[in-house]
Amino acid sequence: MNRWIGPLVALFAACALAAPAVAQTAIKPAIVYSTGGKFDKSFNEGVSQGSEKFKKETGTAVAEFEPTNETQFEQAHRRFAQRGQDPIVAVGFSQGVALEKVAKEFPNIHFTIIDSVVDLPNVQSVVFKEHEGSFLVGVLAALASKSGKIGFVGGMDIPLIRRFQCGFEQGIKYANPSAELISNMTGTTPAAWNDPGRGAELAKGQFDRGVDIVYAAAGSTGIGVLQAAKDRGKLGIGVDSNQNYLHPGTMLTSMLKRVDLAAYNSFKAAQAGTWKGGTQVLGLKEGGVDWALDKDNEKLITPEMKAKVEAAKADIVSGKIVVHDYMSNNSCK
Amino acid sequence: MDDVLSFVFLMFAATLRVATPLVLCAMGGLFSEKSGIVDVGLEGKMLMAAFFAAATAAVTGSAWLGVAAAIVAAEAMALLHGFACITWRGNQVVSGVAINILAAGLTVVLGAAWFARGGQTPALESEQRLMPLFFPRAGDSIPVYVALASVPLTWWIIERTRFGLRLRAVGEMPLAVDAAGISVAWLRYRAVLLCGLFAGLAGAYLSIAQNAGFSRDMTAGQGFIALAAIIFGKWRPFPAFGACLIFGLLDAVAIRLQGVEMPGMGEVPVQLIQALPYLLTMFLLAGFIGRAVAPKAAGVPYEKEH
Numbered sequence: 001m002n003r004w005i006g007p008l009v010a011l012f013a014a015c016a017l018a019a020p021a022v023a024q025t026a027i028k029p030a031i032v033y034s035t036g037g038k039f040d041k042s043f044n045e046g047v048s049q050g051s052e053k054f055k056k057e058t059g060t061a062v063a064e065f066e067p068t069n070e071t072q073f074e075q076a077h078r079r080f081a082q083r084g085q086d087p088i089v090a091v092g093f094s095q096g097v098a099l100e101k102v103a104k105e106f107p108n109i110h111f112t113i114i115d116s117v118v119d120l121p122n123v124q125s126v127v128f129k130e131h132e133g134s135f136l137v138g139v140l141a142a143l144a145s146k147s148g149k150i151g152f153v154g155g156m157d158i159p160l161i162r163r164f165q166c167g168f169e170q171g172i173k174y175a176n177p178s179a180e181l182i183s184n185m186t187g188t189t190p191a192a193w194n195d196p197g198r199g200a201e202l203a204k205g206q207f208d209r210g211v212d213i214v215y216a217a218a219g220s221t222g223i224g225v226l227q228a229a230k231d232r233g234k235l236g237i238g239v240d241s242n243q244n245y246l247h248p249g250t251m252l253t254s255m256l257k258r259v260d261l262a263a264y265n266s267f268k269a270a271q272a273g274t275w276k277g278g279t280q281v282l283g284l285k286e287g288g289v290d291w292a293l294d295k296d297n298e299k300l301i302t303p304e305m306k307a308k309v310e311a312a313k314a315d316i317v318s319g320k321i322v323v324h325d326y327m328s329n330n331s332c333k
Numbered sequence: 334m335d336d337v338l339s340f341v342f343l344m345f346a347a348t349l350r351v352a353t354p355l356v357l358c359a360m361g362g363l364f365s366e367k368s369g370i371v372d373v374g375l376e377g378k379m380l381m382a383a384f385f386a387a388a389t390a391a392v393t394g395s396a397w398l399g400v401a402a403a404i405v406a407a408e409a410m411a412l413l414h415g416f417a418c419i420t421w422r423g424n425q426v427v428s429g430v431a432i433n434i435l436a437a438g439l440t441v442v443l444g445a446a447w448f449a450r451g452g453q454t455p456a457l458e459s460e461q462r463l464m465p466l467f468f469p470r471a472g473d474s475i476p477v478y479v480a481l482a483s484v485p486l487t488w489w490i491i492e493r494t495r496f497g498l499r500l501r502a503v504g505e506m507p508l509a510v511d512a513a514g515i516s517v518a519w520l521r522y523r524a525v526l527l528c529g530l531f532a533g534l535a536g537a538y539l540s541i542a543q544n545a546g547f548s549r550d551m552t553a554g555q556g557f558i559a560l561a562a563i564i565f566g567k568w569r570p571f572p573a574f575g576a577c578l579i580f581g582l583l584d585a586v587a588i589r590l591q592g593v594e595m596p597g598m599g600e601v602p603v604q605l606i607q608a609l610p611y612l613l614t615m616f617l618l619a620g621f622i623g624r625a626v627a628p629k630a631a632g633v634p635y636e637k638e639h
Binding site: 037039040041068157183184185187188191194195196197198200201202204205208209220223224227231232246 | 340343347350351441449450452453456459469470472539543544545546548549550551553584585588589591604607
């Protein structure tokens with residue numbers, strides 16, 4: 001019996017020594033998407049693009065979970081944490097509460113949350129200055145509008161979406177002070193992210209009131225808004241991912257929110273051992289938001305429009321223009 | 334003046350557009366309920382139909398094949414309901430709820446497996462959809478006209494045909510129908526199948542006429558609103574149609590009132606506008622419709638005495 005103990009101890013010791021050496025290079029990342037689903041052509045799909053990029057570059061597998069309702073967030077976080085997935089990326093503000101709870105239970109696991117702030121040492125919160133990006137597409141909308149009336153369709157009526165609307169309005173007024181913004185919110189429950197029928201109906205209501213360009217910040221509901229714009233021969237503005245390809249020729253542009261960077265950077269940092277908790281705020285300056293120009297909308301963007309929007313962008317980056325953040329005082333004034 | 338006319342026209346068009354699935358579902362539900370089969374599963378049938386319409390249209394490129402697939406899918410659900418409630422005399426509400434749950438889950442699972450878009454179907458091109466016929470701004474696709482025609486048709490079938498008479502009888506007193514030598518089960522099966530036909534059309538309208546593709550839970554409770562409209566209308570086609578129009582109008586108004594300055598009260602709060610349809614429903618329910626008497630045998634499985 002005794003003669004087995006020596007080698008056994010040695011074996012355990014070897015394992016114990018080897019484990020940290022492995023952990024520094026190999027990670028087991030995971031993503032919990034929001035209820036919009038991985039392929040929402042918008043917010044979640046942006047995150048999945050970042051994760052695909054990471055997978056391709058490093059060959060690391062990324063575990064994924066697509067919840068079908070909000071009550072699954074906490075279970076998903078906990079299960080991933082128990083399995084030792086690390087880091088875990090949570091997509092969307094609605095996962096904040098669940099994540100805070102689970103992050104406290106697993107202080108050694110690293111979490112990244114997009115669009116919400118959770119103040120814990122093992123949580124990295126990534127938020128975006130959506131008002132700056134929305135400002136830019138507002139400038140473009142004001143310059144492209146013939147009727148001087150521009151529409152906005154938001155998803156769920158929450159301060160985050162008001163931030164999009166408020167930035168958009170400031171951009172419109174910057175480029176054309178007499179232009180008018182007509183805004184609609186789809187609803188007050190999470191179902192508002194996933195109701196393209198109502199989105200289309202809201203957009204049609206706006207078109208009937210003279211709107212000729214509509215900006216959709218509404219997750220999957222936006223698909224209906226942009227479809228309605230195409231059906232009526234109006235222009236649409238996409239959000240989060242580059243949505244120009246959805247309807248080439250009737251998409252003025254898209255407000256890019258680089259959620260792909262949030263996931264990609266978190267995984268990369270974890271792999272390199274440089275992962276840090278805390279809050280990151282990504283604006284125009286950091287390349288976190290932008291406007292989209294590609295082959296699908298280049299015919300709609302004249303050189304003058306491009307010059308004007310790039311000038312506004314430079315002014316925001318340099319601090320000459322300060323775009324008011326709705327969430328700083330819960331008001332657009 | 335032109336402005337007012339065009340506003341009225343567009344409001345009217347929006348009302349019809351929103352009310353179409355409600356009207357179709359309500360007419361289908363009427364057949365079922367008149368025969369004594371309570372149909373809580375309208376929502377699920379419509380959802381199933383919407384999914385298969387969009388999926389078929391996306392794969393085959395034909396809107397009409399999409400409509401056919403929608404009807405087949407809704408009829409399959411209707412047969413399931415019939416099998417559980419008529420043949421096996423199960424609880425009709427439980428069966429209806431089961432159909433709703435089945436549809437909510439199955440559409441997303443199948444959608445995710447076939448198209449890998451998180452339960453959505455691919456966006457449809459114009460030629461894969463039922464497009465507006467005469468007024469592109471009004472969105473008057475074929476199902477809208479079918480819905481309008483279905484109301485007098487339903488009335489005529491229920492009130493003026495032999496089949497309708499027997500249908501009403503089987504919903505009030507199935508024993509009498511049975512005693513007259515007419516099969517209760519076969520009558521009820523026909524009613525349930527008619528219901529499936531209408532729910533299928535409603536679903537197809539949602540995903541390939543009003544919208545361009547299926548997305549998860551896109552019926553968003555409209556099947557239940559149709560059910561409420563049947564009760565509002567006291568199980569009669571024209572009043573039920575009126576109730577659907579009121580719901581449609583309220584929705585259209587809610588959409589257009591958001592962010593509009595009202596004289597005397599400034600900008601109307603979004604929350605108030607969104608609560609308006611529900612407030613009015615309660616108001617109407619409490620004060621205006623009076624007693625609604627359901628068919629006597631509704632919800633009661635028919636058992637021959639042994």
